[in-house]
Amino acid sequence: MLVSMLLVAFLPFLLFSVLYFKSFLLLRNTGLGDLIFSHTWRPSRGEFGFYPFIIGSIWVTLLAILFSTPICLLTAINVTQYAKKRFLRIMHPVIDILAGLPSVVYGVWGILVIVPFISRYLGPWLGIKTMGYSILAGAFVLSIMIIPFILNIIIEIFNTIPMELKEATLSLGSTKWQMVKHVLLRKALPGIIAAVGFGLARAFGETMAVLMVVGNVIKVPSSVFDPGYTLPALIANNYGEVLSIPQYDSALMFAALLLLVVSLFFNLLMHFFIARYNKY
Amino acid sequence: MKRSLKVEETVFRVLMILSTAFILLILGVIIYSVFEKGMRALSLEMLTHIPEGGYYYGKGGGILNAIVGSMVLAFGATILAFLIGLPVALYINVFLHGKPKLVNLIRFILDLIWGIPSIVYGAFGFTLMVLIGLQTSLLAGIITVTLFILPIMIRSMDEIFRTVPMGLMEASYSLGSNKSELAFKIFTRQSVSGIITAVLLSFGRAIGDAASVLFTAGYTDNLPNSLLEPVATLPLSIFFQLASPVPEVQARAYASALVLTVIILIVSLFSRGLGKRYHKTKINF
Numbered sequence: 001m002l003v004s005m006l007l008v009a010f011l012p013f014l015l016f017s018v019l020y021f022k023s024f025l026l027l028r029n030t031g032l033g034d035l036i037f038s039h040t041w042r043p044s045r046g047e048f049g050f051y052p053f054i055i056g057s058i059w060v061t062l063l064a065i066l067f068s069t070p071i072c073l074l075t076a077i078n079v080t081q082y083a084k085k086r087f088l089r090i091m092h093p094v095i096d097i098l099a100g101l102p103s104v105v106y107g108v109w110g111i112l113v114i115v116p117f118i119s120r121y122l123g124p125w126l127g128i129k130t131m132g133y134s135i136l137a138g139a140f141v142l143s144i145m146i147i148p149f150i151l152n153i154i155i156e157i158f159n160t161i162p163m164e165l166k167e168a169t170l171s172l173g174s175t176k177w178q179m180v181k182h183v184l185l186r187k188a189l190p191g192i193i194a195a196v197g198f199g200l201a202r203a204f205g206e207t208m209a210v211l212m213v214v215g216n217v218i219k220v221p222s223s224v225f226d227p228g229y230t231l232p233a234l235i236a237n238n239y240g241e242v243l244s245i246p247q248y249d250s251a252l253m254f255a256a257l258l259l260l261v262v263s264l265f266f267n268l269l270m271h272f273f274i275a276r277y278n279k280y
Numbered sequence: 281m282k283r284s285l286k287v288e289e290t291v292f293r294v295l296m297i298l299s300t301a302f303i304l305l306i307l308g309v310i311i312y313s314v315f316e317k318g319m320r321a322l323s324l325e326m327l328t329h330i331p332e333g334g335y336y337y338g339k340g341g342g343i344l345n346a347i348v349g350s351m352v353l354a355f356g357a358t359i360l361a362f363l364i365g366l367p368v369a370l371y372i373n374v375f376l377h378g379k380p381k382l383v384n385l386i387r388f389i390l391d392l393i394w395g396i397p398s399i400v401y402g403a404f405g406f407t408l409m410v411l412i413g414l415q416t417s418l419l420a421g422i423i424t425v426t427l428f429i430l431p432i433m434i435r436s437m438d439e440i441f442r443t444v445p446m447g448l449m450e451a452s453y454s455l456g457s458n459k460s461e462l463a464f465k466i467f468t469r470q471s472v473s474g475i476i477t478a479v480l481l482s483f484g485r486a487i488g489d490a491a492s493v494l495f496t497a498g499y500t501d502n503l504p505n506s507l508l509e510p511v512a513t514l515p516l517s518i519f520f521q522l523a524s525p526v527p528e529v530q531a532r533a534y535a536s537a538l539v540l541t542v543i544i545l546i547v548s549l550f551s552r553g554l555g556k557r558y559h560k561t562k563i564n565f
Contacts, residue, residue: 009386019400074292074299103515105314105537108534198395205397208491235399235402263395
């Protein structure tokens, strides 16, 4: 028991040290700043600039959060405050199934529905020529993927808000919406921020679904209709060639290290945020 | 004042209903589009044959290699994760009972691990493989996926064990049982339904994840027959077939996506059904 336990407890350190050890070669030759802010990606010449990938990842993630947060928030308010109890029982399996669908299936769906929608309707309607495979498509698919994740946390947080607080507000003559706006949302705000933060960390590392619709062009995107490239997609697309080019494996491990650090950082931040808030 | 309040509430009510409907609609659209596209290409041959030569250019054959491969890999990883995860979850709840600080720290670490993207596990597994000189193989795939689903397994079982009532613990101590007996005989029996749900949840994750097996399990057109050989998986098979320029092969990718979706739906239905069934063995206070 103790052995398995220690194994699990040291897993993050193990992950970190192995990835750091592997990317150390690259870090020693090229500085951290150069790696992150350089635009040129020419593995065969030993030039590894991660800037396009980092920007691509940030675009996709932020847009996804932007789409999904209001939807999650409104749905959670509806389900916990307004709708009948029975409805929550319908909603739970829906959330579970959405959360359980594999990312490849989301990717297939993105190719079938989202990409044609953008290239045939949304693009022409806005007067923009686009292939459909774009930052926007990645963000759309990603936002659907993280909806169940964020929604679940927000619903749980709303359920922990004490009933008395809501009843007291209503008994003072406020309308239901006033209660929601001034009491429920205010009381749950730290929890909501944490939920979004967790969603952000999750979205940043999502690989397959985004890879399938984002277009995979190594260029800093100038609009959301441009194709882009994300860090996880970079790792997934190039693992086959790593052994033929020197330092290439080191570069991919550096990308994995970046993902790990971002994920750990956001999760840590949100945990401390919640812990701090719970004290008061 | 009164009127603006009313208008505001109505506007937000409409928005709420719209976003709820949006989520329901999206699920419907996903299931519908996968079924509609997938059913057209799905045939018995696809389910019962391995790819023949030139399969990826539209020749005959099926995806049996990927179906069997995914099953074997997911079963292996789930069993391994269960064997490691159950003791950990029991340890946290029985042996560390009364040390809330340590328990919280462990839960915190587990949550951190849960949040790590699966591609990072893939990269990590790949590095380990290279270090110990292992080829892409079923074994490497199983180990990587085990690491990936371990936090899911432990945390879901942990949540169930937390709900075991104090009274039950005290009763079994007073009858002279030691901690191991309490853990393996009482806690596990009390939580059968929850354990099944945790296992099925992990299985669903294991079978659906592509990023972690991409580097480690490899891909092959044959059925898996050894732990040390590469193995095909459904998510990757979908991915590779989609990359083909031939329309028929792409259609087969949609059919494979349908197969994967159906497996996931069955697993999720089972976990709901079985969870209810084993409630009988539970002692209620």
